[in-house]
Amino acid sequence: MSTTEAAPVVGTRRRLTEIGPDCSALARGAAILGTGGGGDPYIGRLLAEAAVREHGPVPVVAVEDLPDDAVVLNVAMIGAPTVMVEKLPSAGQFAEAIRSLATHLGVTPTHIACIEVGGVNSTSPIVAAAELGLPVIDADAMGRAFPEVQMVLPTLSGISATPMALADEKGNTAVFDTVDNRWAERLARTATVEMGCSAITAQYAMSGAQVKESYVRGSLSRCVELGEALADARAANEDPVAAVAAVLGGTVVFEGKVADVERKTVTGFARGTARIVGSGPDTGLEARLRFQNEHLLVEVAGSVRTTTPDLIVTLDAETGEPITTEGLRFGARIRVVTAPADERWHSAGGLGLAGPTYFGYDTPAVRHDGTVSEGATR
Amino acid sequence: MSTTEAAPVVGTRRRLTEIGPDCSALARGAAILGTGGGGDPYIGRLLAEAAVREHGPVPVVAVEDLPDDAVVLNVAMIGAPTVMVEKLPSAGQFAEAIRSLATHLGVTPTHIACIEVGGVNSTSPIVAAAELGLPVIDADAMGRAFPEVQMVLPTLSGISATPMALADEKGNTAVFDTVDNRWAERLARTATVEMGCSAITAQYAMSGAQVKESYVRGSLSRCVELGEALADARAANEDPVAAVAAVLGGTVVFEGKVADVERKTVTGFARGTARIVGSGPDTGLEARLRFQNEHLLVEVAGSVRTTTPDLIVTLDAETGEPITTEGLRFGARIRVVTAPADERWHSAGGLGLAGPTYFGYDTPAVRHDGTVSEGATR
Known part of the structure; x- marks a missing residue:
């Protein structure tokens, strides 16, 4: 098994101050942090670049510089990435979701934020921010991508996902106000499926102070x-x-070649398993990736190597380009990278929200380095 | 076949001016006009009587006396009657649905109205009106009961069902704003199913002038x-x-005994068929009732006798008590009455909304008297 030891995290080299018309690096990085999910990053890139070309660069505000009384709305695509690829949202749909939520709340948003940093949802807020002439925040609510509405660090801080607005491409909107964030997920998911398995959502309205408390900083950078x-x-x-x-x-x-991919779109999610036959240093071994929109578990030679909440990233073995779960194709040569999630995900609450047990895998959470997560054994 | 000719309609004997603490006649009449659907009338009666006992009598306003600028909201239970029987809504749930819609619209309602006159939804608005200290209107949007949100006369006048609020017993609410009333039905129905197959809805906000244009007058009377x-x-x-x-x-x-009832709850509706073996004047004949919440079609001796939009009512053969589709039991002796719907339902638009073809029955609309509806042959 190849276990190239990586250098320690050195922090971001430079801090983003605006999003210009070239979003290639951002979209590529977002696809990596998307851990196979979050939708096709090129769709996100195209939408964001078109919005910036039309409306001008989008200012990026660091969490430290955010006023405590800022009115922050999160904007994202919700649904099955397999469907998003075929049903491009319009810029107006993003603005419509925000307008719905802001009107319902009776507020005027001052900043737009990312609910997840993975894939298309790193750039969705840029489209919305450009349309509305608002800044985006250099942060997100997960530090990665997860498939369900309640799976964000603000849930651990008791922040409500709702009121939550959905907008589809036909002009339908819905606003949910639920007793907890799991119910927000249930009602938004069924509405999304009825809307055609993909919609835009504006959610988790919060103050600048709440963002400071609960967000992962520097995500866009x-x-x-x-x-x-x-x-x-x-x-x-x-x-x-x-x-x-x-x-x-x-x-x-792990390094190897995709041998089988089994996938189906169930209740609005793209679920599946990929079998990887080892090559190079992993010749003779097999790995298995299990995903629900995002990669959630990797097994090597029959043993669980790493699980959610840590990051499991699939990259093209040669070019290093990130590969989404829907981009996994028979014969593709890939390398699998595991990496640490924000440490708050390893708390008991974090593992309850997004640990392997929640997704139905009968295993304790295993960290990126192969050790069992403490939260899981408590 | 028994075809007792009835006296012509003579209009209401007296006009209701308030709903007092005895709702027995109202609930019984509502069950008749519910044509088998609209939920158990005794649930509606109990809820309304409890609300009147707590808050005092509810004034009833005739459509003629309604100010043109009245702010009218419609309140109803939505879902499968089979489930409503087991999951009683609280008075607070009605008020919550109205509060959601009123807040979303930024209006203060002046009157509460019935969306349908059948079953529990004749009395649902009384519960809400008592809670809120508002009058109800002596009218409804159908002149009967129908199972889907868009199936109301206001749809024929271009009045929107949305914004439309849903509230469940757990405290979750949703507000939909859709491109047409069919989409309101689709999104509200899936949310209702997720909420446990039964919810309270506030919908079809309209002015007094719109009520005058599109409602059936005198329904509660x-x-x-x-x-x-x-x-x-x-x-x-x-x-x-x-x-x-x-x-x-x-x-x-038709008069006879219930021989078989086949029913299932599908996508939030109670659908089914009942076979009736004739007795008395109909000995030797068979009838078949087809329903989706409400009775939609009756066949006698293999021929379509009457279809939606006209009324098909099942009554206990002896006592005359109305029997809902979920109350149809093997061995019950019933008589089937057919009666005319509001004539607007026989327009091309009306038949398109709620004629037999919409429900998947391959027959022209047949009126209560056995003649084919003109709208259907156009």
């Missing part, structure tokens, strides 16, 4: 850093996968 | 008249079924 590290390594003929692992503070745990 | 006619006939040892048919301007089309 980290995306750009990841995307640039990948491109720089390739330009310098260095190993791009190792470069990505280094920025993530993670490890390359 | 008609319920009371029906309920009293039934009770009076029984007290006088006259035939209660004939008395009900007379008030409805309808006809007794």
Whole structure:
């Protein structure tokens, strides 16, 4: 088994101050942090770049610089990534979701934020922010991507997902107000399925102070850093996968070829399993990836190597380009990188929300480095 | 076949001016006009009577006396009657649905109205009106009961069902704003199913002028008249079924015993078929009732006798008590009465909304008297 040890996390090289018309590095980094989910990053990139070209650059505000009384709304695509690829949202749909929520709340938003940093939902808020002339916050509510509405760090702080607005491409909107964030997930998910398995949501309205308390800081900057590290390594003929692992503070745990992928879209999610036949240092071994929109568990040689909440990233073995779960194809040569999640996900509450047991896997949470997560044994 | 000819409609004997603590006649009449659907009338009666006992009588306003600028909200239970029986809504749930919608619209309602006159939804608005200290309107949007949100006369006038609020017994609410009333039905129905197959809805916000244009007038008075006619006939040892048919301007089309009932709850509806073996004047014949919450079609001796939108009412053969589709039991002796719907339902638009073809029955609309509805042949 290849276990290239990565360099320790060194923090972001530079802090983003605005999103310009080239979102390639951001989208590539977002696809890495999307851990296979969060939708096709190129869709997100195209939408964000078009919005910036039309409305001008979007200012990026660091969490430290956010006023405590800022009115922050989160904007995201919700649904099955397999469907999002075929049903592009319009810029107006993002604005409609925000308008719905803001009207319902009777507030005027001052900032737009990312609910997850993975895939298309790193750039969704940029589309909305450009449309509305608002800044985005350099942060997100997960530090990765997760498939369900309640799976965010603000839930651990008792912050409500609702009122939560949904908007579809036909002009229908819905606003939910639920007793807890699990109910927000249930009602929003069934509405999303009825709307055609994909919608735009505005949710988790909160103050600047709440963002400071519960968000993962520097997420957009980290995306750009990841995307640039990948491109720089390739330009310098260095190993791009190792470069990505280094920025993530993670490890390359498997190399091989995709042998089978079994997937189905169930209740609005893309669920499945991929079998990887080892090559190079992993010749003779097999790995299995299990996903629900995002990669949630990787087994190597029959043993659980790493589970959610830590990050499991699939990259093209040569180019280092991130591969989404729906992009996994028979014969693709990939390397699998595991990396640490925000430590709050390893609390008992965090593991209850998004640990392997929640997703139906009968295993304690196993960290990126193969050790059992303490929260899980408590 | 028994075809007791009924007396022509004579209009309501007296106009209701308030709902007092005895809702027995109203609930019984509502069960008749519910044409088998609209939920258990005794649940509606109990809820309304409890609300009136707690908050005092509810004033009833005639449509003629309604100010054009009145702010009217409609309140109803939505879901499968089979479930409503087991999951009683609280008075607070009605108020919560109205509060949700009123807040969303930024209005203060002045009147509460009935969306349908059948079953529990004749009395649902009384519960809400008592809670809120508002009058109810002596009218409804159908002149009967139908199972789907868009199936109301206001749809024919271009009035929107949305914004539409749903409230469940757990404290969850949803507000939908849709491109048309069919979409309101789709999104509200899936949310209702997720909420446990039964919820309270506040919908079809409209002005007094719109009520005047699109409502069926005198519906609550008609319920009371029906309920009293039934009770009076029984007290006088006259035939209660004939008395009900007379008030409805309808006809007794079949008498017999329930032989089989096949029913299932599908996507939030109670659908099914009942087979009736003839007795008395119909000995040797068979009838079949087809329902989706409400009775939609009756066949006698293999021929379609009457279809939606006209009324098909099942009554206990002896007592004349209305029997809901979920109350149809093997061995029950019933008589089937057909009666005319509001004539607007026989327009092309009306038949498109709620004619037999919409429900998947391959037949033109057949009126209560056995003639084919003109709208259907156009």
